[in-house]
Amino acid sequence: xxxxxxEQLVAAYVxxxxxxxxxxxxxxxxxxxxxxxxxVGAEVSSDRLESIWSTxxxxxxxxxxxxxxxxxxxxxLPDTDARLIAAAPSLRLSWLASVGVVLLFAAWxxxxxxxxxxxxxxxxxxxxxxxxxxxxxxxxxxxxxxSAATPYPTLRLILLxxxxxxxxxxxxxxxxxxxxxxxxxxxxxxLPCLALVSLTLVLTRWVPxxxxxAGVAAxxxxxxxxxxxxxxxxxxxxxxxxxxWAAAVVAVAALSLLSTDPHLRTALRRTP
Amino acid sequence: MNTAALVTDxxxxxxxxxxxxxxxxxxxxxVTGLLGPNGAGKTTLLRILATVAAPDSGAVSVFGRNPxxxxxxxxxxxxxxxxPQDPGFQRGFSVFEFIDYIAILKELTNxxxxxxxxxxxxxxxxxxxxxxxxxRSLSGGMKRRTALAxxxxxxxxxxxxDEPTAGLxxxxxxxxxxxxxxxxxxxxxxxxxxxxEDVAALCQxxxxxxxxxxxFHGSPAELTSVADGRVWFAAERSADAELVWRGxxxxxxxxxxxxxGADVVEPTLEDGYLLLVGRVDEEAAA
Numbered sequence: 001x002x003x004x005x006x007e008q009l010v011a012a013y014v015x016x017x018x019x020x021x022x023x024x025x026x027x028x029x030x031x032x033x034x035x036x037x038x039x040v041g042a043e044v045s046s047d048r049l050e051s052i053w054s055t056x057x058x059x060x061x062x063x064x065x066x067x068x069x070x071x072x073x074x075x076x077l078p079d080t081d082a083r084l085i086a087a088a089p090s091l092r093l094s095w096l097a098s099v100g101v102v103l104l105f106a107a108w109x110x111x112x113x114x115x116x117x118x119x120x121x122x123x124x125x126x127x128x129x130x131x132x133x134x135x136x137x138x139x140x141x142x143x144x145x146x147s148a149a150t151p152y153p154t155l156r157l158i159l160l161x162x163x164x165x166x167x168x169x170x171x172x173x174x175x176x177x178x179x180x181x182x183x184x185x186x187x188x189x190x191l192p193c194l195a196l197v198s199l200t201l202v203l204t205r206w207v208p209x210x211x212x213x214a215g216v217a218a219x220x221x222x223x224x225x226x227x228x229x230x231x232x233x234x235x236x237x238x239x240x241x242x243x244x245w246a247a248a249v250v251a252v253a254a255l256s257l258l259s260t261d262p263h264l265r266t267a268l269r270r271t272p
Numbered sequence: 273m274n275t276a277a278l279v280t281d282x283x284x285x286x287x288x289x290x291x292x293x294x295x296x297x298x299x300x301x302x303v304t305g306l307l308g309p310n311g312a313g314k315t316t317l318l319r320i321l322a323t324v325a326a327p328d329s330g331a332v333s334v335f336g337r338n339p340x341x342x343x344x345x346x347x348x349x350x351x352x353x354x355x356p357q358d359p360g361f362q363r364g365f366s367v368f369e370f371i372d373y374i375a376i377l378k379e380l381t382n383x384x385x386x387x388x389x390x391x392x393x394x395x396x397x398x399x400x401x402x403x404x405x406x407x408r409s410l411s412g413g414m415k416r417r418t419a420l421a422x423x424x425x426x427x428x429x430x431x432x433x434d435e436p437t438a439g440l441x442x443x444x445x446x447x448x449x450x451x452x453x454x455x456x457x458x459x460x461x462x463x464x465x466x467x468x469e470d471v472a473a474l475c476q477x478x479x480x481x482x483x484x485x486x487x488f489h490g491s492p493a494e495l496t497s498v499a500d501g502r503v504w505f506a507a508e509r510s511a512d513a514e515l516v517w518r519g520x521x522x523x524x525x526x527x528x529x530x531x532x533g534a535d536v537v538e539p540t541l542e543d544g545y546l547l548l549v550g551r552v553d554e555e556a557a558a
Contacts, residue, residue, distance in 0.1 A: 058387050061403070063369040079383065080376045087362050087373060142360030143373070146422060149322045149354035149432075150377035151346050 005029060005036045014043040072164070081160055084152075088161040089141060090134030091168065099127055099169055103176035110180045114235055115228060117185050121238040122224045124173045125193035126217045131169040132200055133213030135161035140210050158209050159201070166197050188239050191247040196220055198254035205261070274300045275336075276430055276460030277321055282330035283484075284316050291316040292327065293484030303456040305471035305492075306464040307545055308481035314464040315357050315434055317481065321462065322354040322432045334430060350379070353428030357435055357464075359419035361407040367394065367418050368403045374422040393421040396451060398444075412439035420448075424455070431455055433463040437470055449474050468542040472496075478541075480548060488548055492541050499539030499547050504530045514550050 005013070005026055012018050013026050030037050041049075063083070065073070068091050072082035089095065106123045109116030136158055138144050148154070170193065177186040196216050203212035227234045237243060277299050284292040292313045308314050319325040320332055323339045335351060337344035361370055371390045380386040394403050397417040402410060407418050416439050423431060436452070437445050445467075452474055455461055465471060471478055471492060478495050480488040488495060505523045509516050513526035527547055530536055 054384075057391075058384060061368050061387060061391065063366070063372055080381055083373060083376055092363070143362055143370075144360070145319075145324060145356040146354060146359055146374055146419070147377050148324045149349060149352055150374065151349040151379050152377040 003029070004033065005039065007039070010036070010039050010043055014040060068164070084157060085160050085164045087141075087143075088135045088165055090131040090165045091161075095131075095134060096168065096172065099131065100172050100176070103127060103173055104179070107176040107179035110182070110185060114233070115231075117180070117182065118224075118228055118235045118238065120177075120180060121185060121189055121235065122221055122228065124177065124189035125196055126221045127173055128166045128169040128193055129196045129200055129213050129217045129220075131165040132162045132197060133210045133217070135165050135209065137208045137210040155204070158204055162197070162201060162209075184239055185235075188244070191244050191251065192220070195247040195250040195254070198251050198258065202254045202257050276300055276334065277462070278331075278333045279317070279321070280331040282317070282320065282327045282332060284313075284320065284325070284327050286316075290484050292320075292330075294330070295481065295484060295486050296330075297479050297486050297489050299460060299462055299477060299479075301456070301458060301460050302476040303452060303461045303463065303474050304477040304479060305475035306462060306479050306481060307466075307468065307471060308464075308487075309549055312481040313484040314481055316484075318354075318432050318434045318462065318464055319356075322352060322356075323348055324354070324356075348430075351429040353423040353425065353431045355416075355420050355423040355431075355433040355436055359415070359422075361415065361418070363408065364406065366404050366406055367399055367410070367421075370407050370418060371422050371425065375425050378426050380426065389425060393424045396424055397421045398447060413441060413444055416440065417444070420451075424451075429459050431459065431461040431463075433461065435465055436463055437465060437467055445470070468540070468545055472541040480545065482549055495544040495548070496539055496541045497544065499527065499543035501536055502529060502547060503527055503539045503543050504534035504536045506534065510534075515546055 009018065009026070013023065018026060030040055065079075065082075066086050068086040069079070069082040072085055073079065077085070085091070102123065106116070106120040110120040134140055136144070136154075141147065147157070173189065173193070177189070180186040200209075200213045200216045203216065206212075207215070224234060224238070275298055279298070280296050282292050282295045283290070289311075295313065295317060306314050306317070316325065320327055320339075321334065323334075323345050326340065332339055334348045337348050339345045339348055362373065365373065368390060371393060372386065375386045375390055380389055391400075391403075394400055397420055399414065399417055399421065402414060407415060410418070416436070420433070420436055423433065431452075433452075437448055440448060449470065452461055452463065456474075456476075463470075463475075475492055478488065478490060478492050479486060480495070488498075504526050505519075506526060507523060509524050510526050510531060512528060512531050514528035516524050516526050519525050526534075527543055527550075
């Protein structure tokens with residue numbers, strides 16, 4: 001090798017004063033020339049070397065960001081919150097795929113008969129509630145036992161995960177509702193869904209999240225499914241303004257209760 | 273004694289099972305071993321001290337704080353490290369990712385500092401070589417060490433470890449003893465185990481729990497002394513003994529009241545524990 005990096009150029013390179021093609025050329029040379037590499041190494045302070053090494057190690061170790069984390073980061077959520085939310089079991093692709101299949105089936109059924117439309121009206125608001133049930137809790141989250149002993153506010157974790165899984169499953173339900181031919185039916189599940197989800201979150205003050213969500217879903221859906229199986233016509237009741245108003249009242253009351261909860265305020269105020 | 277945790281007349285029932293039935297004891301700094309047969313209430317007690325479960329009645333205090341009060345519970349959790357009996361792991365998480373996840377929950381929000389702390393605890397449990405591997409693909413012992421590393425995050429003042437040596441090989445157990453012994457300097461460690469050798473090697477204090485009640489609380493030497501003059505060797509099995517097994521040298525080791533002229537030997541902590549628990553079982557049967 002005939003050419004070596006001149007000493008004065010090494011000093012400028014280490015200080016970052018050499019840029020562009022010249023810097024790239026020095027970099028390529030240093031990689032293959034032990035003498036120049038030693039010269040560059042001698043010019044760099046040990047503190048800086050340590051800092052560079054620490055950055056490299058940190059980049060190598062840094063956990064891979066999953067697709068929900070990238071999505072949540074894009075809407076401005078801190079990395080730490082995004083990581084905690086993305087670990088929700090009901091954000092797994094397998095879970096979302098099964099939800100999508102159920103909703104598409106219900107939407108397809110609504111095209112075939114009145115009973116199919118009723119089935120869609122029953123399932124669409126319940127699916128986001130079940131997604132909330134799968135967001136956090138004993139027997140749901142594999143790390144629950146360790147998580148529960150940490151200082152992170154459980155209520156904050158529940159709300160962050162619930163909001164995300166409701167948004168994702170709600171979007172899936174909205175997408176499925178575009179296959180429903182009747183516009184009234186396609187929109188009639190939204191208010192009941194809001195009511196059921198907010199009621200679930202209120203109940204978490206007294207019972208674990210999965211119990212609250214499963215209880216609310218069962219109380220709403222089981223009598224309706226039973227009536228459907230008995231061939232009773234309940235579609236008119238599900239589409240009635242009275243039910244929509246009732247759902248709106250429940251949702252407003254539950255959200256008001258939630259917004260005045262001092263624990264909730266503390267949890268949301270917490271700087272991540 | 274510097275009190276770290278105080279348990280007073282704690283009761284807890286699961287359905288028809290009375291897991292804890294008036295347990296009362298106090299632990300200080302140093303390493304305390306919790307011994308007891310299966311179903312004695314050890315895990316329930318540790319879950320209560322780790323603030324994961326609440327007692328039906330009785331009082332618990334950790335560093336003078338009451339875990340039933342939200343604000344005080346938070347203060348306890350900030351000083352707590354907890355290794356559950358059966359720790360679960362998120363699907364797809366590597367060792368580093370899992371510990372990093374728990375570190376976020378432990379309020380280590382600065383990324384660089386958090387990652388440095390994660391690397392520190394991974395080194396503590398000798399898992400550097402597998403830090404990038406998925407936890408679910410590791411052996412049982414390695415999984416246990418991963419969860420132990422997560423419990424060590426943030427240098428907790430109170431470590432609650434539920435069967436920490438289960439699944440560890442002899443070399444790993446020695447390393448674990450070194451780790452816990454260091455952790456017990458100026459801090460409080462409460463560990464449940466079935467390994468009486470670990471208690472004898474590590475603990476300054478022993479609590480024996482049986483049927484939800486504290487049967488014994490004292491030093492390992494005091495527990496050993498329960499068997500003073502009640503362990504003997506003989507070439508033949510004796511009907512006088514409460515427990516008999518054949519040792520590696522072919523002779524029978526007997527626990528119980530020795531017959532006249534028996535070759536009485538120094539007891540071990542295990543002898544004391546077996547006689548203590550065995551006696552209670554007999555009393556319960558009578």
